[in-house]
Amino acid sequence: RMRRISIVNQKGGVGKTTTAVNLSAALAVAEKRVLLVDVDAQANATSGIGIDTREVPFSSYDILSDPDSAGKAIVSTSIKYLDIIPASLDLAGLEIELIDEEGRAQRLRQVLSSIDSGYDYVIIDAPPSLGLLTLNALVAAQGVIIPVQCEYYSLEGIGKLMSTLDRVRASLNPSLDVFGVLLTMYDPRTNLADQVADEVRKYFRDKVFSTMIPRNVRLAEAPSFGQTILHYDIDSRGARAYLDLAQEVIERG
Amino acid sequence: RMRRISIVNQKGGVGKTTTAVNLSAALAVAEKRVLLVDVDAQANATSGIGIDTREVPFSSYDILSDPDSAGKAIVSTSIKYLDIIPASLDLAGLEIELIDEEGRAQRLRQVLSSIDSGYDYVIIDAPPSLGLLTLNALVAAQGVIIPVQCEYYSLEGIGKLMSTLDRVRASLNPSLDVFGVLLTMYDPRTNLADQVADEVRKYFRDKVFSTMIPRNVRLAEAPSFGQTILHYDIDSRGARAYLDLAQEVIERG
Numbered sequence: 001r002m003r004r005i006s007i008v009n010q011k012g013g014v015g016k017t018t019t020a021v022n023l024s025a026a027l028a029v030a031e032k033r034v035l036l037v038d039v040d041a042q043a044n045a046t047s048g049i050g051i052d053t054r055e056v057p058f059s060s061y062d063i064l065s066d067p068d069s070a071g072k073a074i075v076s077t078s079i080k081y082l083d084i085i086p087a088s089l090d091l092a093g094l095e096i097e098l099i100d101e102e103g104r105a106q107r108l109r110q111v112l113s114s115i116d117s118g119y120d121y122v123i124i125d126a127p128p129s130l131g132l133l134t135l136n137a138l139v140a141a142q143g144v145i146i147p148v149q150c151e152y153y154s155l156e157g158i159g160k161l162m163s164t165l166d167r168v169r170a171s172l173n174p175s176l177d178v179f180g181v182l183l184t185m186y187d188p189r190t191n192l193a194d195q196v197a198d199e200v201r202k203y204f205r206d207k208v209f210s211t212m213i214p215r216n217v218r219l220a221e222a223p224s225f226g227q228t229i230l231h232y233d234i235d236s237r238g239a240r241a242y243l244d245l246a247q248e249v250i251e252r253g
Numbered sequence: 254r255m256r257r258i259s260i261v262n263q264k265g266g267v268g269k270t271t272t273a274v275n276l277s278a279a280l281a282v283a284e285k286r287v288l289l290v291d292v293d294a295q296a297n298a299t300s301g302i303g304i305d306t307r308e309v310p311f312s313s314y315d316i317l318s319d320p321d322s323a324g325k326a327i328v329s330t331s332i333k334y335l336d337i338i339p340a341s342l343d344l345a346g347l348e349i350e351l352i353d354e355e356g357r358a359q360r361l362r363q364v365l366s367s368i369d370s371g372y373d374y375v376i377i378d379a380p381p382s383l384g385l386l387t388l389n390a391l392v393a394a395q396g397v398i399i400p401v402q403c404e405y406y407s408l409e410g411i412g413k414l415m416s417t418l419d420r421v422r423a424s425l426n427p428s429l430d431v432f433g434v435l436l437t438m439y440d441p442r443t444n445l446a447d448q449v450a451d452e453v454r455k456y457f458r459d460k461v462f463s464t465m466i467p468r469n470v471r472l473a474e475a476p477s478f479g480q481t482i483l484h485y486d487i488d489s490r491g492a493r494a495y496l497d498l499a500q501e502v503i504e505r506g
């Protein structure tokens with residue numbers, strides 16, 4: 001049973017990629033087979049896991065352009081149980097290239113349904129927008145994890161994100177569900193963080209993970225070495241938080 | 254002589270809106286007449302300056318759909334010398350709506366050239382992508398300010414941004430220039446910040462503003478009150494930094 005989860009929020013810099021990369025690694029450490037799919041033209045998840053986008057033969061761009069070629073873009077990483085479909089910069093042009101194509105929002109779902117293998121989880125990292133690539137991530141997923149940075153601007157976009165989920169649920173993906181809401185960059189020394197956390201819990205109630213990701217500079221350092229937090233600094237608060245999150249994700253089933 | 258500057262970087266959460274709002278306010282305090290233009294569907298600059306997007310009759314969406322209506326979307330703010338063209342959520346659909354329109358990338362430039370008034374500066378806040386709205390901001394501007402968060406992922410996208418600027422310069426806007434590069438969320442306690450700052454200075458040399466914006470929670474708190482940092486906490490390090498930045502911007506002419 002392959003659990004497909006997209007990490008989405010159109011607000012920029014809230015920790016989508018950091019969550020996609022480190023949750024995937026933490027699930028792999030728990031011996032779950034994970035496929036990480038990077039559909040952001042920035043290709044941060046790809047470099048964050050240690051892969052050079054210039055050296056990959058096939059990327060998510062290729063398979064979205066030609067869904068029948070799905071399997072060939074899967075690359076194994078240095079982490080056991082974790083594979084990736086890397087992104088490439090070409091993705092930036094896909095929205096225009098597919099503008100007249102039938103079923104352009106369902107391409108990623110098509111790709112994932114044709115990947116016949118024993119993955120337990122597929123984790124999809126989306127860009128900071130509600131365009132075609134995020135739409136593909138929403139149509140392909142059974143559930144979404146919404147990272148919310150504990151700051152004001154991050155709260156503002158939630159209403160728009162929820163109405164987008166409603167629209168996708170009503171049209172292309174009736175089973176799309178909020179799998180969980182994750183509070184990120186939580187800094188207990190600021191009042192702002194607690195105010196935002198309270199608002200988010202009032203709105204999302206038990207959808208909010210009890211694990212909060214603390215602001216921890218080690219999380220920001222790890223990608224510069226192409227490593228996940230588990231391999232860069234297993235003793236850090238960031239690593240502990242993502243290991244806890246993986247347990248919660250597994251328990252939610 | 255109206256100086257048109259766009260605040261751009263496709264990397265999310267690097268401080269584009271925080272810079273657009275607070276630089277505009279700091280220029281206004283120096284008695285420069287400023288028009289802040291919000292072309293991000295998130296409308297964060299609009300709410301950051303204290304305006305409710307639901308209450309504005311006309312927005313940047315309306316004037317981009319119908320450039321002849323330019324003047325009617327200008328709204329004065331509570332800050333003397335500072336007006337705004339607010340955003341609205343409808344902007345999210347504009348890229349698709351204008352897909353077949355001639356000159357769709359030059360609409361904002363058309364709008365600004367028809368605004369006949371004594372603004373010294375037009376500051377444009379762009380979304381975290383390289384789509385049509387950012388393209389409009391690049392075509393309409395004489396120069397760009399590129400905020401770079403002092404973290405690794407922020408470095409990665411700079412090459413792509415520069416090649417996009419080159420393409421726009423070669424086609425639609427030959428005078429497009431890097432007005433300045435701004436280091437944001439600088440935290441001197443981390444090695445990472447200095448490493449990134451060094452890389453940025455090596456690449457951009459004297460384009461980098463000597464003012465660095467420190468990580469300062471007061472900057473994140475101010476928008477929840479609909480206030481700029483100058484009005485929320487004039488004594489904060491964040492306020493000092495944006496006042497210094499405004500001086501540098503004025504000096505660069």
Ligand SMILES: Nc1ncnc2c1ncn2[C@@H]1O[C@H](COP(=O)(O)OP(=O)(O)OP(=O)(O)O)[C@@H](O)[C@H]1O
Nearest residue numbers: 012013014015016017018128214215216220265404
């Ligand atoms: N908990 C954390 N503590 C400290 N830094 C963090 C944390 N989470 C993420 N970061 C850093 O904050 C920045 C933004 O995070 P990230 O790039 O993961 O966000 P994103 O939502 O994927 O951004 P985008 O919208 O551009 O895709 C990055 O430099 C990252 O390293």
Ligand SMILES: Nc1ncnc2c1ncn2[C@@H]1O[C@H](COP(=O)(O)OP(=O)(O)OP(=O)(O)O)[C@@H](O)[C@H]1O
Nearest residue numbers: 012151265266267268269270271381467468469473
């Ligand atoms: N120097 C700073 N110190 C502390 N917090 C900051 C600073 N600059 C910005 N912030 C906060 O960081 C978050 C991201 O900043 P902001 O929204 O301005 O970035 P952005 O580039 O406009 O994001 P987007 O890509 O979504 O448009 C916001 O919550 C903001 O309040």
Ligand SMILES: [Mg+2]
Nearest residue numbers: 016017040044
């Ligand atoms: Mg990301």
Ligand SMILES: [Mg+2]
Nearest residue numbers: 269270293297
């Ligand atoms: Mg912004």
